[in-house]
Amino acid sequence: MKLYESGEDYLEAILRLSRTGVSVRSVDVAAELGFSKPSVSVAMKHLRAGGLVVTEADGSLKLTPEGLAIAERVWERHSVLTSLFARLGVSPEVARADACKIEHDLSEETFEKIKAFVATMEQATD
DSSP: OOOOHHHHHHHHHHHHHHTTTSOOOHHHHHHHHTOOHHHHHHHHHHHHHTTSEEEOTTSOEEEOHHHHHHHHHHHHHHHHHHHHHHHTTOOHHHHHHHHHHHTTTSOHHHHHHHHHHHHHHHHHHO
């Protein structure tokens, strides 16, 4: 399944919401991302068809192992990039927004170098 930026954002939102310990529903994803419920419904249909999300009997959304792997990859990129930008002096709001913009398009090679650099910076401040 070809997954676009918006699909990755949906998976990442489900992951973040699920980590709060509550059941995640489409309405929660809509509120988290600021999208309409019908838009989320269409997106969930595509993600289910792609084998990335399942809807439980109670209506809650669960990531499949493949969906979870994608969501964790995107979340790691988001977290590392946000940390880097914050360490550069970017405000937290702008750091998060900018990380969200580039987390999807950054090459694996560049991300791995950034991740190593951020880890080195964190070790230096410990």
